[in-house]
Amino acid sequence: MKPEAKILIIPFATDNSRYESWMASITQAFSIMENVSIELLNEDLSGKEMKNSIMEHDILYFIGGKPERLIHVIEEKGLTAIIKNFQGLIIGYSAGSLAFGHDCIITKDKDYPETIVIKGLGLVGFSVEVHYKDNIDGELFPYQMNERYMQYQMEVQFSQERGNYIKV
Template sequence: MINILTSKTIFHKEYAKKVLTPYIQPESKICVIAFSHFESNDMLNSYYKTYEKPLGIWYLHIVEPLLTYGILEDQIEFVLYKKDSKEDALKKIQEANILFLPGGAPDKFMERLKEYELLDALKNFDGIIIGPSAGTMIQFNWFHISKDRDYKKYSINSGIGYLNDFGVEVHYNRRKQQKKSIRRVSHYHDRPVYVIEETGLMILKDGKIIFQKDAYKYYEKGKKVYKKNKIYA
């Protein structure tokens, strides 16, 4: 299994394409599980508009970077909440060799995956997992959410479980609340905490880090070990 971890959708950037081209091929079949939206009074209507072809904001945000790899639009399937049935969602996942887990609300993402009874299928998936932001967080067996403009308090949440040897803080920009959360989660469990900056990228093969850029170990066993690693493959 290949796990690709980022804070943002930076896959079209030249530095990312240099290392991701072996994994994202022109013949790839991609399934986007679009369950990460935040809730609002007009949630479903606004949500569907953002994923609407051909000009929905989130549709373009995900599809345009992938097209730079020579992939055609009809090779990218979307699973839409409350539009796709459980059976349709499962079929799209099983036919793909790449799963794309979008950014957004990681806790709501997990709730909807459980509602659709997709966790077993996801855990058994043996292809490539791409996940910016929330899509990176839920790849772990558990993850923390730092207090920010979207979340009023820190929390620990269950994830899918592809990765468990370390945790991450996405969108790391040295905010006070982020540092506080990293310290807190490091005292909660002794596994290392890595930070992924906005330009950051990590690639793991069978759970082992094989590439990292602007992503580095920050805390381990309750102690700061901030060592900014060089790019390596």
């Protein structure tokens, strides 16, 4: 992280009433670094204003909450491409990192009665479980097998196109 880094908090996964506590927590976490500025991206800005704000910062910090809400606002404001091309550091906390995958797998818990899969932002080529407990392995296994199968199919297709072979 460079000195005098500018951090932009992307708060769209949670409701406005929690912004203040998130800002306090993040400000405290980065207080050990000198000359770091922290700003909150306001949801009321236009897509163009948000894009400009993103480009002016060195770090994007996606807070937790509901990943489907985060993804919805990002897509609605047309921010996916600028985030994918962002050259700085991207940090995701809880739901913030769930949204980074091609698929966003939300396992059942107190907030979600069933495991669901929604389209993620596609920033990384994998999915994560951010609050892993071994008792949810049964929930994750079908999705894990599906991802492995899809990866295997892509490798086979690539191999066939290039005339190479794959060790299995």
